Amino acid sequence: MNRILDTVDVLVTGGGVSGCAAALAAARAGAKTMLVERNGFLGGIASSSMISNIYNHYIARDGRQVMRGIGVEVADRLVARGAGTPAWKFPDGRLVHDPEQLKLVLDEMMDEAGVRVLLNTLAYDPIVEDGTVCGVHVDTPDGRFIIRAGVVVDTSGECDILWQAGAPTRYAAGLSTLTFKMSNVNLEALYLHFKAHPETFPIGIDAMKNFDEFQDVWLNRNVLYFPHSGGEDWDLFQNAIKAGTFRKEIGQIFGMDSSCIIGMKGMDTAVINSQFWRIVSIDPEVVSPAELEAHEMCYYVADFMRRTIPGFEHARICQISDELAIRVSRGIVGEETFDKDERTVRGDIESNDPTANGTDIEYRILRSVEADERYKKSDDQLEANICVPDVIACRPQQKNFKLTGEFVSNYTVDIPFGVMVPLGVENILSASGKGVSAVPQTMLRYQSAGMALGQAAGAAAALAVQKGVRVRDVPIRELQALLLKQDVYLGDEARLKTLGLV
Amino acid sequence: MQTLIKDRQCDIIVIGGTLEGCVAAIAAAKRGKRVMLLEKGGSLGGMASNGLCAWLDAPSASDPDVDEIRTELLKRLGLDDSPAGVVYPDQQLKVVLGEWLRDAGVTFLTHVFVSDPIRDGEKIVGFTANGKTEPFRITAGRALDATDIMETAGMAGLEVIETSGTVSGAVKLNGFDARRIPLLDGWDVAGGTLGRLDVSFDSCFGGLRFHCERPRTILPTGTGELLLSDLVCEVAYCDALTLSSALMGMRRFAYALRDHLREETEGMADVNVIHVAPRLNAYGTRRVSEPPRTLSLLNNDGRAYSNSAALEKGVAALR
Numbered sequence: 001m002n003r004i005l006d007t008v009d010v011l012v013t014g015g016g017v018s019g020c021a022a023a024l025a026a027a028r029a030g031a032k033t034m035l036v037e038r039n040g041f042l043g044g045i046a047s048s049s050m051i052s053n054i055y056n057h058y059i060a061r062d063g064r065q066v067m068r069g070i071g072v073e074v075a076d077r078l079v080a081r082g083a084g085t086p087a088w089k090f091p092d093g094r095l096v097h098d099p100e101q102l103k104l105v106l107d108e109m110m111d112e113a114g115v116r117v118l119l120n121t122l123a124y125d126p127i128v129e130d131g132t133v134c135g136v137h138v139d140t141p142d143g144r145f146i147i148r149a150g151v152v153v154d155t156s157g158e159c160d161i162l163w164q165a166g167a168p169t170r171y172a173a174g175l176s177t178l179t180f181k182m183s184n185v186n187l188e189a190l191y192l193h194f195k196a197h198p199e200t201f202p203i204g205i206d207a208m209k210n211f212d213e214f215q216d217v218w219l220n221r222n223v224l225y226f227p228h229s230g231g232e233d234w235d236l237f238q239n240a241i242k243a244g245t246f247r248k249e250i251g252q253i254f255g256m257d258s259s260c261i262i263g264m265k266g267m268d269t270a271v272i273n274s275q276f277w278r279i280v281s282i283d284p285e286v287v288s289p290a291e292l293e294a295h296e297m298c299y300y301v302a303d304f305m306r307r308t309i310p311g312f313e314h315a316r317i318c319q320i321s322d323e324l325a326i327r328v329s330r331g332i333v334g335e336e337t338f339d340k341d342e343r344t345v346r347g348d349i350e351s352n353d354p355t356a357n358g359t360d361i362e363y364r365i366l367r368s369v370e371a372d373e374r375y376k377k378s379d380d381q382l383e384a385n386i387c388v389p390d391v392i393a394c395r396p397q398q399k400n401f402k403l404t405g406e407f408v409s410n411y412t413v414d415i416p417f418g419v420m421v422p423l424g425v426e427n428i429l430s431a432s433g434k435g436v437s438a439v440p441q442t443m444l445r446y447q448s449a450g451m452a453l454g455q456a457a458g459a460a461a462a463l464a465v466q467k468g469v470r471v472r473d474v475p476i477r478e479l480q481a482l483l484l485k486q487d488v489y490l491g492d493e494a495r496l497k498t499l500g501l502v
Numbered sequence: 503m504q505t506l507i508k509d510r511q512c513d514i515i516v517i518g519g520t521l522e523g524c525v526a527a528i529a530a531a532k533r534g535k536r537v538m539l540l541e542k543g544g545s546l547g548g549m550a551s552n553g554l555c556a557w558l559d560a561p562s563a564s565d566p567d568v569d570e571i572r573t574e575l576l577k578r579l580g581l582d583d584s585p586a587g588v589v590y591p592d593q594q595l596k597v598v599l600g601e602w603l604r605d606a607g608v609t610f611l612t613h614v615f616v617s618d619p620i621r622d623g624e625k626i627v628g629f630t631a632n633g634k635t636e637p638f639r640i641t642a643g644r645a646l647d648a649t650d651i652m653e654t655a656g657m658a659g660l661e662v663i664e665t666s667g668t669v670s671g672a673v674k675l676n677g678f679d680a681r682r683i684p685l686l687d688g689w690d691v692a693g694g695t696l697g698r699l700d701v702s703f704d705s706c707f708g709g710l711r712f713h714c715e716r717p718r719t720i721l722p723t724g725t726g727e728l729l730l731s732d733l734v735c736e737v738a739y740c741d742a743l744t745l746s747s748a749l750m751g752m753r754r755f756a757y758a759l760r761d762h763l764r765e766e767t768e769g770m771a772d773v774n775v776i777h778v779a780p781r782l783n784a785y786g787t788r789r790v791s792e793p794p795r796t797l798s799l800l801n802n803d804g805r806a807y808s809n810s811a812a813l814e815k816g817v818a819a820l821r
């Protein structure tokens with residue numbers, strides 16, 4: 001006998017940043033909203049894995065802000081409490097923040113918006129009646145309950161509810177990392193080391209161009225940011241590997257020289273992102289042992305850094321992530337699909353490399369000069385916005401640094417609604433950045449796109465309930481009008497006119 | 503609809519990767535049992551790790567089996583025991599427990615939530631577990647619930663016979679001057695200093711009241727860290743929604759406390775929060791009916807948490 005815990009308009013399954021944005025958007029649009037999260041905190045990977053930077057896909061190369069909404073609100077709130085880079089609204093900038101306070105900011109926003117939150121709880125086994133999802137099961141210490149919902153927004157990262165409901169999905173064996181935080185770190189000493197040896201700083205890696213940018217970010221924006229994969233071009237790591245005093249691969253774990261180091265001035269701590277495990281499966285029987293190996297490697301890398309990296313002589317691990325951060329794995333096959341050129345196509349894209357590592361592809365598209373047509377970005381020289389009719393947010397077009405010397409362009413790319421709409425089931429959307437319909441699967445990951453997608457999904461869900469229509473049939477103009485009211489950027493004046501929104 | 507299920511068999515299934523749960527699993531494996539341990543969070547140790555209760559207090563009585571486990575635990579942490587107990591690195595315990603389970607041949611799964619019990623007559627001999635892929639149906643000869651509030655009770659149909667309304671949280675701080683902070687009743691143990699911080703503070707969040715009066719303090723030697731516990735929240739009933747509100751409010755309370763410490767407390771003008779314990783201490787807040795021969799409940803005794811008690815319970819679990 002299943003008791004009903006609650007009946008809501010919008011149920012969000014998964015409290016990562018996308019899910020939080022969805023819950024907020026739905027609640028602010030007037031929907032009775034509930035959020036279920038398996039961890040004991042909000043923010044998902046961004047929190048658990050201390051991903052202390054939000055890639056600045058808010059600002060185009062010429063400094064115009066082309067992404068707004070909940071993502072920016074979260075950033076501004078972090079800055080307001082002294083927990084984020086004060087001056088982040090500049091091109092190629094990154095919002096570095098204290099990941100622990102991201103949990104706090106999200107808690108406050110849920111409370112203010114009246115979203116009911118259930119932590120340490122798994123939503124599972126969706127209730128599907130005549131092909132329509134109308135709720136989920138949750139088990140609590142008091143037993144099993146049902147939550148009934150008008151619309152479900154599945155932001156579980158891996159489309160768990162959608163997959164269980166039988167919606168078609170794709171799988172890309174992406175990369176994952178177990179991050180850790182070290183205390184007693186002397187960030188100034190690390191900066192001074194690179195100041196004395198600027199030629200050893202990597203070029204064009206991970207949206208950081210060179211030493212000058214590294215220095216500017218430290219001196220003027222109070223952030224130390226050594227880019228992810230920078231260690232592969234860093235003599236301190238590479239000499240040790242050649243000398244045999246450091247191994248970059250042990251067991252299932254590799255890339256231990258990837259060495260991203262992020263810290264905020266005045267906090268004496270740094271988050272280290274430095275190993276990979278390829279997500280050959282998301283089955284707990286495969287993941288749990290790999291997670292333990294990655295955990296062990298955190299200590300291996302930390303020990304090496306203590307012996308080798310300036311500023312880390314007295315550093316120690318003070319916090320370790322409780323889960324492997326999955327960059328990309330399972331996503332839906334949607335009504336529309338986002339492709340490697342950031343264009344949207346109707347229907348599916350025949351992926352000629354179904355087990356491709358999504359993150360490898362991203363690396364190749366954006367960072368290397370690759371002859372293989374599967375990975376070559378077609379439009380590095382494009383000088384125009386990429387527009388779609390069902391735009392729910394914009395972001396700057398991404399560029400290949402090796403070919404163009406830039407990471408983002410002055411032009412924008414529209415993010416479409418249709419990549420969140422699954423096939424074969426009604427009244428459920430997939431809104432995690434890494435879980436939408438994209439080939440390669442990686443194309444819309446990163447927190448900024450995730451929050452934009454979540455916001456649109458939450459708004460669409462609320463609208464669908466109000467109008468009594470299936471969420472896939474939500475009138476796009478009305479959704480766009482609602483998003484404009486929520487301060488989302490959908491294009492300039494001319495564009496809004498074309499869309500019939502002014 | 504996804505309907506595949508993965509069937510697994512073992513001798514003992516342990517629900518809850520708490521310290522007592524891990525010890526029970528290890529003790530069973532040492533006796534040649536095939537053991538599976540399921541944890542709904544991402545890591546092992548419960549209060550002993552992410553709960554920031556990082557002091558292995560002295561054992562209450564001498565028991566050779568408990569002594570053996572304790573000795574091995576400390577050896578794996580790279581620490582010596584001492585009569586007053588040992589302060590150890592809370593985060594390192596997570597990986598130590600994982601390696602210990604692996605060495606003992608225990609299969610453990612993280613991020614899995616148990617649901618339906620599997621019964622053999624009255625006896626519960628297993629559970630279904632859910633995660634990101636197909637559910638597992640794990641059938642054992644015996645089931646142990648090692649969670650703090652008997653998480654399986656609801657699904658197992660056990661009646662709640664008593665609840666109390668006080669849960670507590672903890673926070674890890676740095677950026678203070680250890681020589682100047684107002685530490686009361688400070689005493690040195692191996693690996694650190696214990697005591698209470700001379701602070702009194704209260705606040706309200708989400709309709710719940712939070713307070714701390716001279717909270718317990720652990721200062722691990724040479725780390726620059728301070729672990730503060732006994733951050734108390736009064737709740738009317740420990741149901742899932744209330745516990746969620748309490749957990750969220752506790753985080754906000756920890757930061758409000760940080761601000762208070764910065765303003766009011768000697769040696770803490772620049773104190774920072776490294777992290778807030780992502781779980782509350784809810785030990786002793788629930789008692790459920792325990793029909794004999796159904797399911798072993800390690801924490802159905804209303805006792806407050808201690809690491810030494812956790813070791814004792816783990817060892818005694820299968821006796």
